Amino acid sequence: MGKSLYKLFPEVKGTKVEQTYIEALKTQQPQRIETEYQIGDKKLIFEINVYPSKDGLSVITKDITERKMFETQLLRAQRMESIGILAGGIAHNLNNMLTPIMLSLQMLKQKFKDEQSHKLLTILENNSQRSADLIKQVLSFSGGVEGERAPLEAKHLITEIEKVANETFPRNIEIRTDIPENLLTISGDVTQLHQVIMNLCVNARDAMPDGGILNISAENFFIDESYTRMHIEAKIGSYVIIAVSDTGIGIPHEILDRIFEPFFTTREFGKGTGLGLSTSLAIVKSHGGFINVYSEVGKGTKFSIYLPAIKTRTEIQNAQEQKLELLFGHGELVLIAEDEDSVRDVTVSTLEKNGYIALAAKDGADAVVLYAQNKDKVKVVLMDMMMPIMDGQASIRAIRKINYEVKIIAVSGLTEKDRLKNVADYTNSFLPKPYTAEILLKTIHEVLSAK
Structure with a gap:
């Protein structure tokens, strides 16, 4: 560009980046550095490669946050x-x-x-x-104790645990279940999987000392390539998700990364071994599955257990007949408000590959600004409910004030439909995380097609 780096990036003075530039000029050798930048509540990591040239320095910067x-x-x-x-x-x-x-x-x-x-x-x-x-x-x-694997129905497992919870949990905790009739079959050790789900239910109970709602649900889920890019342990194929969610105190972000470590516990000394979640994770992994956790402090936590489905010939035929066709767009502009870089990037990529134009916002405030600038072009807004600076609820209300007719889809990894009552009148649909390309495109198509 022919401009001074200090004019372009005045904040570089006195940093390791400046030292790297000076070293490259002194030695006339290429230099490389990784550095972090704080943009709002987001921490981004960049790889900076510096190459000496006859005119000074050539600098190539690459965002490596996702890597x-x-x-x-x-x-x-x-x-x-x-x-x-x-x-x-x-x-x-x-x-x-x-x-x-x-x-x-x-x-x-x-x-x-x-x-x-x-x-x-x-x-x-x-x-x-x-x-x-x-x-x-x-x-x-x-992984030293192997269980006996056999085909089993998740419905029977959940029904049994619901019965135990209703008989033993405090009366101020409401037990809810949501189990569809067409659940695929899974292969597993019934005793071990019972231990996993029961452990999550007990944790949910302990997270609600003043009462609340404990929900156990199950659903069929097909993991596509888009989803595998967002989760390192996922593989393409059919799964059954068993989810245990509560309306309790939630897990602080700073310890969420440690909850599966053995002997890690937030309970008082003598009231827990710290092995419950680590054992649960090991059991699920031994079944070829994985666990996702989503939590909001003060609102609750949701553990989703992904277990590979096994299919009979009839089930394969039915699944093929019922498989959703990818619904392509026709150049409609979709505004995506999502603070998680990997989720936002994959969503944008998926929409653009399937006939839509995507406009991305990194937080709620950014989404409101972008919508105001493009209010005549945006056909639908995809709004994550938990974001920094301005959350989904406040952002939705702000956008509705600009244009009450705009179509908005609320997105969350925790909030169930019946907990969206605060924004129910302001949204057109709900998209639960994690979602596949098919579910994303189907939801957008349905919202755009609705009168």
């Missing part, structure tokens, strides 16, 4: 695998030490019959058994 996000996911997965291997080794050794202790206790109880000895030996026996149960959990987390 770094995937690297973080891979490192987290590797860390969990390493911890699992270590935990498995320790657990096996502890089992070897516990076995003679528990056998000896049984013999000692037969030998010493007096009340005091019996009392002490019973305490030792109970604590030894608790230790054995804890080690079993560690082995489950590390």
